[in-house]
Amino acid sequence: MVRGLVNLKGVRQGAIYALLVVALGLLAIAPWVAFPIAPKRQMPGLRPRNLAARTAIIQEPIQPIPQSIELDRRKVELGNRLFHDPRLSHDNTISCAYCHDLRKGGTDQRVHSVGIGGQTGDVNAPTVFNSGFNFKQFWDGRAETLKDQIDGPVHNPKEMGSNWPEIIGKLKQDPNYVAAFASLYPDGIQSNSIKDAIATFERSLITPDSPFDKFLRGDPTALTEEEKAGYRLFKEYGCVACHQGVSVGGNMFQTFGVMADYFADRRRQTKADLGRYNVTGQEQDRHKFKVPSLRNVARTAPYFHDGSAETLEDAVRIMAKYQLGRPLSAREVELIVKFLKTLTGEYNDKPI
């Protein structure tokens, strides 16, 4: 009996020793297994650029708008509600859509927009459609992104005249918002999440399938001969030097008055007329503005930062004179305007 017990003890002790030895062995090699040191990486050399990502319609300076864009549908929905919500303004009267009415080509079709208390803004409201393609936001490009842009009108006392704590306080009283934000953003209702939702919605506001895009995609019947002639003039006369790319503009700055002094001729000057100079303080940037997109341009009158051109024809003539330094015949203006009208695309499968 005692002997058996001793034997059993011996066996158990042996097993414990063996286990301990194995465990310690593992412990000893653990650093190599758990934390392997990768061979030192050299900086990889230059890789061939993935050119397929930018399939271009060969030789054309203007590219069609993509037919769809991948975004979180729920954020787009939330952004849509916020975009149309006047609670984002101090007195609950002005929503984003007030000045960027989707039924009016994404603008208010006024010379200068009207903010809270009937105050008038300093510049013409640009369309919100395709604003996601703009390389910078505002006429002077002072906002790098759509999200940054939102801070502008929200705080501008002439526009919405509000601030984020005020807006967040109001939105938090709406259980629908609280639930929607909670499901999409870990932080819930915050300035960052509000801006993200609105910006996501704005990025969804693209207008593909304009007649010109169809033409670009290879449908020669999408444009009339006059419209095609207008496009040829648009390229030949140098408009396309600035109005190029997907947005037909919106990817660079240009001085207003290259070949002639626009502001001297106009006489009355405002601070907003200094353009990008207000942002950089550089003399080169005086009167420089973001080249606006010409997409849906037929629906976004009046034109220019000051809303001074009431019609497309006026705008084309002013551009030809001050930017291109050449006279245009009435016929040429007519043809170019016809071309510009083919840039009107569709939103939710309907022309805007």
Added chain:
Amino acid sequence: MSVWGVRKVLPGAVLLFPGAITFFVVTALVLRTYAVDVEKHSEIVENLARLRELEVTVKREMLESRSGLSSSYDALVETVAELSRIRDSVKSGPSAIYQQRWPDVDAQFEEYERLVAERDFLLEQFKSENSILGNSLRYFPTAAMRLRAVAGKGDQGRALTALLQQLLQGVLVYSLHSGQDLKSEALRAWAALESIRPESPEAGAALSNVLAHARTILRKKEEVDGLVLKLGSLPSTQRIDGVYYAYDAHYEEAVRRLAVSRLFLYLSSVMLLSCVAYIMLKLQRSHGELSQRTAEQESLVEELKRTQGQLVQSQKMEAIGQLAGGVAHDFNNLLTIITGRSQLLLDLLPPDDSLRRNAELIKKTADRATALTRQLLAFSRKQLLQPKVLDLNAVVTALAPMLRRLIGEDVEVAILSGSGLGRVNADPAQIDQFIMNLAVNARDAMPQGGRLTIATTNVELDEPFVRGHPGSSPGPHVMLAVSDTGVGLSAEVQARLFEPFFTTKEPGKGTGLGLSTVYGIVKQHGGYIGVESVPGRGATFRVYLPRVAEAVEPLQTSAALGRPRRGSQTILLVEDEEDVRGLAREILQGYGYTVLEALDPAGALRIAEQHQGPIHLLLTDVVMPQMSGRQLAERLAPVRPEMKVLYVSGYTDEAIGHHGVLEAGILLLQKPFTPDAIAQKVYEVLEASRSEGRGSSPRRP
């Protein structure tokens, strides 16, 4: 052992300290290894590589725009946007991984960002100016042709056309090749054209249009080329490399630290391992020690139990011996009377008397009782020994014929005499006795016959043997082994084998004293007896007797007991047992002796003083109340110097012997005695003194 002593001073608690320190060190080292995240590191390196690539791409795309290969700025804008995104992730990358800011990396990155700001500014300038330049370049030939169309055919028109040709050529060539001479040539043509005032307002408008675009080209071309040069020579990739090298130095350091950590981790592991190994070793050692001690304790306990058992056994044997000795003493007196009286009776009865048969039976029975008493005495070791130096081989050989007769036909007797066998100091009669007893015992174990082996050999008993066989003593011995091939002995039987009256035989057969006698004899001789047996396969009794160096004494053949002769001397008889005294007196008087009787030593002393005549012999009992026979003899010696002393005793006593061995010069008559024996012994003693006396008689008056 001294090493062990030191180790024992180190208690487990002392080991806890380095153990705990090692544990914390290992934990800290493991946490340090997290400082290097290989995946994040490669992400940062890849991002830096991508930045570098994109910076080059920006330059390439700028040149594409400048050369007209690209007609839109979308690609450039997209590249710059991607650059900005990656830059942000690189900026937050290292600090997010390493939980600390590295000022040199930050400084390098800030330098790169300053460069980026400059690049962005220049790039925007470039885009604007390049568009203007492109526009004017594209339109300039058209404007020139329109001017030519309206220039008119006059001299002025021709000069205008020629100058226009010159300007057109100069501007266009200059736009393709940057050369200051080309530019000044174009400028000269431009200045000449400007000085012309065309006649028609149409031509004037066309001319100013041409001049405006030519001026724009000449001015912007230089400006754009300057921007391209500036943009192209921006050390953006060098700045990124600077960030990379600064970061990589930190990473290298982290990796180096990791390697050191790993080494220390290994060392700590080894230390932990050795701590554990040491503890285990210690544990194992103490376990071994403990189990050894436990075993020792167990064996001690077992030995104690065995010793206790032995003690109990020997105490029991001792008690039985005491009892037997006491009984034998009294029996001896009684048997002396019975034997003596029946002998006297027989002497008186005529040979044909009808009562003679009864008297003979009484005497025979008394003789048997005497034999029994002797065996009891033998067992209780109260028998008086008269040892001689013996050769056991000779004893066995002499005994062999008788043994064969005793054992019978069925049992084969083998005697294996060891060569060069040592001698023993023993009482020959007793040796004969125990050999006979063992042989008889062996025969009884083999009712179906078998083989009896008697072997002798020299043995040396060592300490282990003595430990295993309590009661034995170390040293040279002679062993006598008696083996049989009989039924064997069970353990229970072996345990009680030597107890008197213990027998496995049927009641009535055997006295149960045979082996007890053997045991007593061997013990009394300072020997040891052991038995080995497997039930069914026989038994072996081994008797060990101490070996002695002395030479063998020749065996004295005792003189045949002839008819005792008569004497006339005076004998002082001291015996406290009245009947024994009476018997002795009658016998001795019957043989012609004068007997003075005393019933105790005091009486004897009185008689010795008062008796007028000589007293030739003191015949005294040894064991008496008040005074022993020996003391009495010593007290009487000065009073009666010529008086002989003959002791009578039933068993040994310290008074006359030492450890059962009779002292030299002491004469003893053993109880129970027969009338013949006492007469013979008294005669011998007196005769011996007479011959002495004769030798010294001339000195006596």
